[in-house]
Amino acid sequence: MIWFAATLVALTLGAALAVMLLRNLLAAVAAASVVSLGVAVMFVVLQAPDVAMTEAVVGAGLSGLILALALRRLGLARLEIGDAQGERDA
Amino acid sequence: MRNLATLLFLGGLGFLLLVITGGLVFGDPPMLIGRGIQQAAPDQVGAANIVTAVVLGYRGLDTLGELSILFAAATAGGLVLGSTRSRNTRPAGFILRTGVDLLFPLLLVAGLYVVIHGHLTPGGGFQGGVILAAAFFLPLLARPQDVPDHTWLSVIEGLAGTAFIGIGLAALYQGEAFLTPMLDKGVLGELVSSGTLPLLYLAVGLKVGAELASLLVRLSGDDEVTS
Numbered sequence: 001m002i003w004f005a006a007t008l009v010a011l012t013l014g015a016a017l018a019v020m021l022l023r024n025l026l027a028a029v030a031a032a033s034v035v036s037l038g039v040a041v042m043f044v045v046l047q048a049p050d051v052a053m054t055e056a057v058v059g060a061g062l063s064g065l066i067l068a069l070a071l072r073r074l075g076l077a078r079l080e081i082g083d084a085q086g087e088r089d090a
Numbered sequence: 091m092r093n094l095a096t097l098l099f100l101g102g103l104g105f106l107l108l109v110i111t112g113g114l115v116f117g118d119p120p121m122l123i124g125r126g127i128q129q130a131a132p133d134q135v136g137a138a139n140i141v142t143a144v145v146l147g148y149r150g151l152d153t154l155g156e157l158s159i160l161f162a163a164a165t166a167g168g169l170v171l172g173s174t175r176s177r178n179t180r181p182a183g184f185i186l187r188t189g190v191d192l193l194f195p196l197l198l199v200a201g202l203y204v205v206i207h208g209h210l211t212p213g214g215g216f217q218g219g220v221i222l223a224a225a226f227f228l229p230l231l232a233r234p235q236d237v238p239d240h241t242w243l244s245v246i247e248g249l250a251g252t253a254f255i256g257i258g259l260a261a262l263y264q265g266e267a268f269l270t271p272m273l274d275k276g277v278l279g280e281l282v283s284s285g286t287l288p289l290l291y292l293a294v295g296l297k298v299g300a301e302l303a304s305l306l307v308r309l310s311g312d313d314e315v316t317s
Contacts, residue, residue, distance in 0.1 A: 049212035069309045
């Protein structure tokens with residue numbers, strides 16, 4: 001169990017680090033969703049399924065969607081760095 | 091120099107927090123209220139999911155506050171984003187369209203299940219409502235050319251909010267406190283049980299779903315700003 005928790009913490013922290021380090025904003029949004037997903041699994045491990053559900057649905061799903069839509073609205077959603085055409089396919 | 095100051099500040103803050111948490115005794119004082127609620131809730135409220143018993147039974151007023159905060163936030167968001175002006179009319183790719191067609195009914199069933207079984211299993215109006223909002227947003231992503239008329243979303247939202255407050259006022263009419271669970275409690279663990287709680291959660295689910303769906307529709311409405 002401790003190894004599972006340790007892997008989970010490492011994954012979550014790694015994803016949180018990736019949010020800061022990634023140059024691509026869409027990839028950073030996806031990494032932020034991974035952070036929420038890791039936290040949600042942690043809530044399941046701690047026997048709080050209700051909170052885990054909220055975290056997974058709102059943190060990983062909805063906030064990622066809203067952030068991605070905001071990026072598209074601001075014209076920052078590019079699949080490749082410096083690719084102006086990337087947002088056309090998004 | 092500035093980085094050094096920031097590091098020093100962060101280190102000091104971390105040390106302070108560690109000292110404070112080190113001084114706390116873990117699990118002390120014992121949580122008597124939680125234990126009491128866990129023992130009393132199945133008989134008093136009749137919900138198999140204790141969290142729902144707390145959220146809607148004992149603390150219904152807090153849920154109403156939560157709903158009004160969400161309503162205010164969604165309204166402010168809609169106000170800032172404005173109404174839909176120009177719409178992206180490029181059709182989506184084949185994979186997205188097929189995936190949405192596959193996912194839409196599944197998400198609908200999952201969302202409704204989570205909402206309706208809120209008093210039995212983990213989940214409830216808020217979680218299910220968000221799933222429903224995502225389900226109704228997906229077709230817009232796949233077929234942006236079909237501009238949906240989202241006035242009915244505000245109608246559903248208003249009706250659901252009125253229903254929530256109406257159920258609370260009905261308890262007041264019966265001589266109980268505002269939002270006291272009414273009706274027959276039924277058998278613990280059955281779908282039709284715990285009185286008005288499933289109705290309240292249905293109202294919450296519809297309200298949250300409609301609110302977030304209209305927010306997402308507004309947010310996706312405009313084409314991206316090309317600078």
